[in-house]
Amino acid sequence: MYLSPLFLLLASASLPTSLAWGAAGHEIIATIAQIHLHPTVLPTVCDILNFTSTNPDEPQCHLAPIASWADRLRFKMRWSAPLHYIGGLGDHPPDLCKFPGSQGWEGKLNVLGGVRNTTTLLEQYVDGESSISTANEALKFLVHFMGDMHMPLHLTGRDRGGNSNKVKFGARTTNLHSVWDSLLIAKAIRETPRNYSAPLPSQQIEFALRDTIYDPYVRRIMWEGILSQWSSELSGWLICPTLSASSSRWQKVLSAFTFDPSDTDDDKFCPYHWAQPIHSLNCDIVWPPELDQPPYNGGLFAVPSESENSRGACDGFGLDGDHDHNCDTEENNAIREPRHPLLQLETPKYAGVIKDDLIIEKLLAQAGIRLAAVLNWLFADYGGEAVGARRLRTPEVVMDM
DSSP, rough: OOTTTTTHHHHTTTOOOOOOOOHHHHHHHHHHHHTTTOTTHHHHHHHTTTTOOTTTTTTSSOOOOGTHHHHHHTTSSSSGGGGGOOOOOOOBBBEEEESSSTTTSSSSOOOHHHHHHHHHHHHHHHTSSSHHHHHHHHHHHHHHHHHHHHHHSOOOOOOGGTTTTEEETEEEEHHHIIIIIIIIHHHHHHHOGGGGSSSSHHHHHHHHHOOOHHHHHHHIIIIIIIIIIITTTGGGGGGOOOOOSSSSHHHHHHHTTTTOOGGTTOSSSOOHHHHHHHHHHHIISSGGGGSSSSSTOOOOEEEOHHOOHHHHHHTTTTSSSSOOOOOOHHHHTTTTTOOSOBBBBBBBIIIEEEEEEHHHHHHHHHHHHHHHHHHHHHHOSSSSSSGGGGGOOOOOOOOOO
């Protein structure tokens, strides 16, 4: 059996342990990241991706088209499925948010280890220690995993990240994961004010756009969020806590049963630290308490039988021996008719609060800013400064006044 060059390093992630954001969400994150890339970074990225446009009126390449590559390839690279999420054993939002769970983590692979290890592979490429083909796959995985890490339901193991919880969204019968994966974003794109169809006064922003249906939404996130409401927070999105230089013998013993953030985090790059407040959103807003109360608490999808699985009714279920977040399809939703009332989530109390507080927009922005900061850290030309001596820097956007 052929294994990707990344498999050995990704699969060796010492962290224990599905589809996050739809294609639009991942592309929006990649676009925000591209807006914030240092000018010297894109040529290297395009070389790694083996694509460079000769049209002077467009960027040499775009990150957005490869942002969902890891989802498209997940059935060919089945070993990579657990790298899209992380689940804590005993984590049970909305009444108990534990990260890790009270009983540790599910499985041995997860998205935090995926983010850390793909970054390490790209650092090795910069140092001449790995091939461009390995860097190509590592970069495409990193762009995707950084998005997955910022989708709250990819950080909880309860009910396969909400895929098992049938709900209503408007007239649509769907599940909680799908609401966050794509439906809230689709609603936000539809409701973006028309004035954002016009270009913003920034060549840096406009040059990264691709004339897509979500361009106005990206402009809104930039104008109302990154350049305004969250502008004073951006540097804080990249801060990592100082970790102890070494662990005691008993700490190392305990880490075999619990979670040691030093497995992924250091004082420069800290996916576990970044993920903690995202996971907390599952108790704050993502998981409606009503799903555990009558008459809505009977709304779990049945686990597909082996015969259903073999027919592809829920292809990929149980790849890691526990739950799988990649099981949400129109077919799977359609074949299970509701036998009880379903909780409506397109309401002022739920979707309205998420919209008013710009919760989705902030998550997309954080993912894009952090992805850009990591790529700048790896590839930017800062006057000969070695990667190992660098720290993540807050990306800047120039406005053309």
